[in-house]
Every structure is written in C-alpha cells, then in structure tokens.
Amino acid sequence: MIKMQKQGPNRARISGGVAEALHHDSAVKHVTGGALYVDDIATPPGTLEVYIAMSARAHARVIRLNVDAVRAAPGVICVLTAADIPGGNDISPTPTEDDPLLADGLVQYVGQALFAVVAVTVQQARAAAKLARVDYEELPAIITVNQALAARSYLEAPYVMQRGDVEAAIAAAPRRLSGRMEIGGQEHFYLEGQAALAVPGEDDDMGIYCSSQHPSEIQHTVAHVLGVARHAVTVEVRRMGGGFGGKESQGNLPAAVAALAARIARRPVKCVYDRDDDFLLTGKRHDFRVDYNVGFDDHGMILGLDVMHAVRCGMSFDLSQPIADRAMLHADNCYYLPAARITSYRLKTHTQSNTAFRGFGGPQGMVAMERIIDEVAATLALDPLEVRRRNFYAHRDRPDEARAVTPFHMRVEDCIIDDIVAELSETAEYQRRRADIRAWNSSSAIIKRGIALTPVRFGISFTKTFLNQAGALIHIYSDGSIHLNHGGTEMGQGLNTKIAQVVAEAFQVDYARVKITATTTGKVPNTSATAASSGADLNGMAARNAAETIKGRLASFVAEREGVSANDVQFWPGCVAVGGRVFTFDEVIKDAHMARVSLSATGFYATPKVQWDREAARGRPFYYFAYGAAVSEVAIDTLTGENRILRTDILHDVGRSLNPAIDKGQIEGGFVQGAGWLTMEELVWDEKGRLLTHAPSTYKIPACSDRPGILNLALYDRGVNSEDTIYRSKAVGEPPLMLGISVFAALADAVASVADYQLLPQLDVPATPERILMAVMRIQTG
C-alpha cells in the first residue's frame, strides 16, 4: 500500500491512453519482419496445399468433369468436387444461397471455382489441375452493365428511394440538365492475398487460421459446408495484410476449401491464392452507370434530382444489396435535395461477384453527385464551390427543418460541412489559387491546371441494423496484466491499438499493460464483420463495457474492505483511490484474486437510435455522419493526357480522435486509394468475360511517385461527435476514400480550361490519360 498523497495520484496521466498518438501496436514487429500472416505460420508436419481450378467460361453448363488424370498425378492426395461436400454447397455471405463453393453443373463466370486439387505442394496441385477434362456447353453470357440493362438481367426488383414530387420539381425548375457517367470498379489488391490454413482436430473440430475481416462468417460458412454445428469450428485472425472490404466475404472460399480438404484428407491444409488467381476468383468494387436528370435555379440551387444507378453485381448477390443501397444513401452527399428519386438496378452479369470495397457503394453514389454539382456550376458559370455551399444541408447549430431531410427521410442533425469547407478553403487559399490557375492556363498552351474542392459526408452504421453489435472479453491475470480480446479484426487500420487505448483509459493503467490478442470466435462469438468503418465504434464500446464490469467488481470489493461506498472508489493513473488511501493497481488485482473476485468479463454493445425500414426506404440507417473535405490541384498534358496531382489539402473530421497518428494514416491512405480508383485503376474484361487486367503489370495501383507533390493534412480540431460514441470519436476507415473525388473534379476542371470553361467535358471514372486526352479532343472539336 502506498501512502495517500493528499493532492491526488502520483502521476497526472497514464501512458498510452485515449487521444495519444501511439504507433501501431505491431509496428516493431512489422519493421523487423516478426509479424506473422497466415502464410508465415509454421505448419504442422504433413500439411497439404490446395489449388482451386477455375471455370474457363463465363456462362456454361458443365457437361462432363473428368478428374481421373488429376487424381493420378504426382503428389496429388485427393480432388474435391461439388459431390464431395458433406454439408451445403454454398458460401454466400447473406441468405441468398447463390454462391456455390464448387460449381455444380453450371458455371457463371470465368474464374469460378470448379474443383480443387489437394497435393503435397501447390505446384503439384496446379500441374495436376491442368490434366482435367472439362466439357462445357456454352450459354449466352451477359458481361457489361449495358447488356444487363438491355436484357433486364436483375438480381432483384429495382429499388427506389423517393422524397417529394420529382417530376413536378424538375419540370418547374428554371433550368435543367441531364447526363450519364460510367464509373469503373476497383480491385482490392491487398498485398497479402487470400489465405487460410485449416487444422482438423478431434471429433468434428476444425481450426481455421485465416486472413478475414469476418471470422464469424468464416466459422458459419465452414460449419455449413462441413455439415457440423458452429461450435465445432474455431476461427482465428491475428492480422491481415490489407483488407479494404475484399476480405469481408471473399475469405469464405479459401477457408471452406481448405476445411473441406482437411476434413477429407484428415490432415492440415493450406489454401493461399496466387495473385493472378486472386484477381480472377474474387469480386471487386461494383462498377456503375449513373444517369441523372436535375432541375435547378439560376443560383445553382438544386430543386429536383432524378438519378438512376445501374449496378453491376456479377453472378450472385454477395453483399450487393447493401452496397447498392448505400450508393443510394449517399447519392445526395452533402446536399439537400427538395425532391429526389433514386432508382437502383442490381444487375446480374456473368462476371466475378462484386463485393465490399472501402466505401461500400458510397463512393459511386457520391462521385456522381459531385459531377452533377460541377455540371450545374459550369452551366451557370459559377464557381463550383459556391454551388456546393449553397446546397449544403442545414448546419448543426443553425437548424432549418426545411433543409435537413434526406431522400430517405432521415433528419441530418450533425452537419458541420460548412465549417470544414470554410476553414479548408481559407487554409488552402482556394479562391486565390483558382484565380491564379485560370490566369496561368490562359498563357500555357499545352499544360493546363485544374483545382477543385469537394466535400464528404459519410453515414456511419451498418445499414442492416442487426449488424450494429459487438462483443469483447477482458481477463485480468493475478499479476495485473490485462488480456484483451474483441470481435474486430486488425487489417492495418490500428483497431487493436485504439481498443487497447480505450481499455487502458478505462482502467487508468498504462497501455503497455494491455496485451492485444488474435481475434477468435472462441473468445467472442457471433460478431459482425470489421467493416462499415465501425470497428472502433462498436468494439471500443464493447471493450469499455467489459472494463467497466470488472471495475465495478473491483470497486465493490475495495469499498467493502475499506468500509466506504463503491462510489467513493476512484481509478487513478496506475492506482485505485478509496477513502483517503491509495493502492496500486497490481495490489488491488492481487487482493481481489485472493478474495475470490472474478477478474474476467465480457462486454457487449449495440448501437442506439438506428432503425431502418428498407421496404419503405425510410428511417435512420446511420447513427451519425463523418465529414471531411479536400482541395486538389492537378496538371494535365493536353497532348497526351498525362496528369499529376500537384497539391492536396485535406481537413477531416474524426470527432475527438482516439489516436491522431492512426487517424491521419487512415485519411492519407484512404485519399490515395480513392484517387487511384478515380484516375488509374482500370479493370477491363473482354467480350467473353475474361478479365484482361489480372496482374500487377496491367492493373496499376498508386505508387510512391503518384502521391501529390504537396499533401497537407489536418484533423478538424473542433470535431466532437454529437452522439455518445466512444470518447466522442468518429469512424475513419472509409470516409477519407471519397476525398479522392477532389482529384477527379480537378482533372475535369483542367480539361474544361481547354474550351475556356464554356462547358464541362464528359469524363468517366477512371480518368486515365487516355480518357483525359479523348475528353480534350472532344471539346477541342466542339
């Protein structure tokens, strides 16, 4: 026991609490090569490897699949086909049952898993796979958005969100314009490909080590495929080498194949995709066609907007329904629309089943809205920023019922975009630079510059309300060390670091005392994916609740012993103060253990307030919104279309940051990834549905030399979440991706300079050099 210090605790602050800019918890392991990913785990002796053989046809009946020669090949242990699956042949992440593990008589994209070869080495498995004889009967294939629209190839009935009389509003508007934009998809290109290791145990037990954002779903899928109860399957994820949404549902296939192989071969089996196969097997960001018809007045105020989203979903639902929904929920971005209708077509095509990708449909909805604003501004010869500001939702502190309701009938109560945009346009000198650029362009014949400021408002919560729940587990061992587990997964976003900070803060102990452990379904069950930017919001709250439970027990124990009320017990940095005495944390833990007080607790959290009536397209799908804005300046070469980001300034709202270093990393990284999607990452399929850009030599993601010459980034320092989130922070994973839209808008501005800003050129996503050059040529020829 330490003697009471009358003024308070012996230290003012714990080390590593909330709001400290701690480095990533695995940073030392990462820089020394000590961090283990699935393919780095030392495998048990006798571990086999599996190769997934894929369909060569976009749409065909498999008349005959003869794998006799495959079975006889050197090193092959067994060959798995649909007939070998003891449970259900379905790995779909939603109850749509349209994603077979292995194709059963029908293939629906080039790259679909057809059979799997289990061998001593994956090289042997791959060699053997080539010996299969597959007879296809080709069926008509639908590849593109336009083909699917024409064929009315819908996964489900078109879905509409509407508020107000759109036709009347547009008809009555003084001005109108309409247009179309094509928006390409995006390959995740996580540097660590999909990977899973299945280790069979006794009874029906199966242990899975994998690279997944959604361990619970891997558990459910593996149990379903093996035909066993979920309690037989334990899934562990220590970390991912990048996820970005691509490991939300796409990890089901390798895990289920490895588990099936392990069950049949009765040995551990590893399934690691090589890069080409990963491109061919897995879904990507959805590509869209957006058609729009907008009515507005002479000041650029939007009066009515009718938008059509045509969404290429691929061969199955996967997560397409909530993704396409979210695109609609962000079709307004930051702008109040007095009358709006968004109609969404979910198109079935014979291509990879598109899936979650950072932003989850939001970016596609938003980039189209920003394009509309730019066109309205160009039509009126107004500064696009001015048009943006005029149309913003009512400010949080200046409520205006008339300008606060979204097309899905939710009241926006926390809008601070005016403040962010005002501050950013000031610090980035938007007006001066815009004028300078226009002057510069008039004297530069070949190189043209462009600038744009675009805002982001991103809704936080899973739109499927039941997913907004999380669990955590904390043990305090008798030496005072803390073991922390929660349902979220670590993919580089620093989630574990943040949650450990939350727990350290709750107990008022140093961060170093908290050990973060691998996510496992055996410790925290029935979790949601680490997705929708919700990781820290949900798991932070759950972990804090677990900590509060233990603190309550400790307080009761100490209070009773000291003869005071539990309310008089305080957790001070590294110690517990009670009735004029102070005990070290270690002492309290040791004593509590001796006194038979439980030092382990679970915590649970369910997001309040959210409710969503999907059928009526009304409600409050989001707990709150995250805001941000970026100004980008670009230069284009009007003879080749080559372009460069010269400077980007970002101001982003993370509420009260849990960890400013990690949040800044997320913002920079999101921006880079968004700019990559919008400018250089291009997916091309041929008419047979074969993905041509299936390797890094043909699919280009941003490199070090592609980042802006100048990047100024600041967190919005007045940020505080209006809602009672974990320490009033805001989610940060996805919103910054859409800051990249400023680059796209700036490129369009640069092209517009060629025709002296008389019109805004048609420009699709991604704005590759080729597209930019074609846009320049189009407006030069009028």
Added chain:
Amino acid sequence: MRYEAPESVEKACQLLADDVGHARILAGGTDLLVQIKTDVLDPSLLIDIKKIQELREINTGSGGFRIGAAVTGAELKEHDGLRAAWPGIVEAANLIGSTQVQGRATLGGNLCNGSPAADSVPALIAAGAKVVIAGPNGRRELPVEDIMVGVRKLALTKGELIVSFIVPPRPKQGGDAYLRFIPRTEMDIAVVGCGVSLQLDADGTCTFARLALGAVAERPLLVGDAAKALIGSKLDAKAVDVAAAAASAACRPIDDKRGTKAFRIKVAAVLARRTIQIALDRAHGKTGTTH
C-alpha cells in the same frame, strides 16, 4: 529444367547448340522468369550468362562503346562516358521497371525478350547500334533494327547468342533522346516509345537523323521518312511537323482496345516532336535529362 552457368561465350553457344529441347538464355530474368512462372515458356535448359565476363563489361575504344549483353540498366547509368555520349540510351534502359528491376534487367535481355515495347531498343536503333552475335560458325554483326522480326521472333539461328552491342562514337554536334508514354491501363509496358538521334553541322542544319518507334507495331520501327524530313532542314517547325506526321503514319498498332489504336497514333506524333526537341537541345550542347 536444367540450369547451367557457363563462363565463356563458346561454352554458352555449345550448350545452346547441343540442347535438344528449347534452351533459353537467362540474363537478368526480369521477363523470362515471369514467362516461366506464368507458363508462357517452359524451357528445357536455362543458361545463365551472368558469369561470362565479356558479357558484363562496357569497353570504350575509338570513341565508341562495346556494351556486353548482360550489362544492366543500373550499370549503364553508372558509366560516366556512356551517360555523357548517349544519354538517350541510358535513360531508355533505366525506364525498364522499378529500381529493383533496373539492377537486374539487361540490354541483351530487353532485346531478346522480343517485345515490341522494349524501351531500350528504339534508343539503340536511333543511335545506329549494331549487335555482335556469336554462334557455332563464329561471330557476325547485325544492326539492332534487324534483330527483332516480329513479336517474340528474333533473327537468331540455333546456337546463336547476343554477345554485345556496338554503339558508335557520339557525333560532333550530335544528340540523342528517348521518351515513352505509358497510360496506366495498357496491357504492355510502353504504349509508345520514341528514340531520336541527330547531328547538326556548323550552321545548325541537320546532317544526320534517325528516329525509331517502339510499341506501335509488331516490332520496333526505324522510321526512314521521319529522318528524311529532318535531314537537310534546320529542324524548323515545318520539318518537325512532317517528321511527326511520318511517325504517326508509320504506326500500325497490333490491337485496338478501347480506342488505344487512335491514342497510340496520336501520341506517337506528340512524342516524336518532343523527343526531337530534346535531342536537338543536346546537339546544341544543352544538358539536362528528361527524367
């Protein structure tokens, strides 16, 4: 597959001649190993030539250069004499991939890979470089532009191996340059590459010119009409216009993916113009690099 690392040209030729399957030469391996990994190639024998000293050296003599076929882009960059005389060649060789790749990719490999988009090839053609070939019947020389006869097709016979490149001395009042363009989406590496070499006389009239294009046809092209337009002119706007138009006219792109054909033809003229300008600046003694 067997692996051999001979230490002489003769031994390498012998291995090539004796192999009954399909032997391949391994230099830097940056293209070959990708092709082996992705099943484009399945050689019976890999002959690693990095241990043959003659192939690793850059020799200067009588003002020109003899560059071993296994010299890497990074090694070219470290050679002050070559960098001063033929900056276009050095820059082209250092556009092959990232820094890690430049440390391995070789001039000989870039040519023998047989890709129409090979970056160093148009620069070598523009410079008037020749190739020394060793084979069972001794050695022979061919101009660089005659080596590649089609996509992945070379004018080499069984048992032949490229030993070195002979690059002439830099002409007085001469200059060379190489530029390329890569839209992010392209299936190949460069979409258009352009190499130019020029010589001026005392009053600034062009007395010698060569212009070569990469990635616009089934093999790199020497565009004679472009040279014709430049020789005898003072490289005025009109002459350059004609040369650029000749560059466009020479293009016969092999694919037409999403407007790329039109794009290549347009960009070829733009690049030709810009490359001529850099070569001209260098001929005038203006230094400075393009990258």
Added chain:
Amino acid sequence: MMVETPTTAKGSHADAVATASVVALAFSINGRHCAVETVATAMLLDVIRDQLGLTGTKKGCDLGACGACTVLADGRRVKSCLALAASYDGADITTIEGIGTPDRLHPLQAAFIRHDALQCGYCTPGQILSGIALLAEKPKDIAAIREGMSGNLCRCGAYPNIVAAIAEVAGL
C-alpha cells in the same frame, strides 16, 4: 460444345518443377553461411521463406511488381520472387531479419516507427530493405526518394510517411 481444360490452371511450370534438376547452393544469409539444395527452378524468395524459414520476406504479387519480397543481394536490392536462386550461388543476401532486432533497430526501422510509415505491415520489410539500398545511393532530394521507392507498392497508401522516414535518415 467446347472441350478444354481450365485456362487458368498453371501446369507446365509445375511440371518443370517436378522434373527440374537439383542444384546445390551456398550463400551468405544475414552474415551466416548457408548451404541448401534446391530445384533449379526455385526462386530466391521460396528458398528464403520455405527452406530457410525466414518469413519476414513477403510474397505479394510473386511477379516482380509489388516489391514486398525485396532483399539485398551483394548490396543491391532485388525482387526475390523473380530471382532464380541458382544464380545467387555465392552471393551475400540480407533479409529483414538481418537488419535489426526489436531491441537494436536499424535507424531506418526506427524512423519507420516514428513516422508511422506502415499500416497493415505486409509491404514493410520490402520497403525497409529498398529504403536501405536507396540510402546507400544517397538520394539528393525528396523527388529522388519518391522515384527510388516507386518499385515498392503500399496499398494502404502510407507513402507520405514512408518518404518522410527515409528523408529523415537521409538527412533531407
């Protein structure tokens, strides 16, 4: 009716693997002498990871484009996924495990931590080895760092911090 095998099954390389001759190699790895026998077709990356058990070197694209597998061979950076192991007989190889340890970090490793120059960490070992080689080349400015690091992709987009970490150690 079409008859064919799956287009994406990669057979012949693996066939070659099965019939490849074995080569005996000796090289120095992180200062330690090491002798291995491997097939002639083996890549340096696979020898390092699978035979030597040094898993700090990562397999990203396995086609020489992403840089996650970067190691140093005789001081030069090499993408080990596209380096035939047989041609590195006698070489001096350095992997991330030979750069520093948690209690004795190399200055660039320390700078990466200080600048938060990593997120998921998968590209980090390759970035550090590439950065160490670049430092030896004495980059003259930030542009040279950006250009010199363009062979190492970071999908998390930690580029600003990666450049800052290298610049700090370079004294720029």
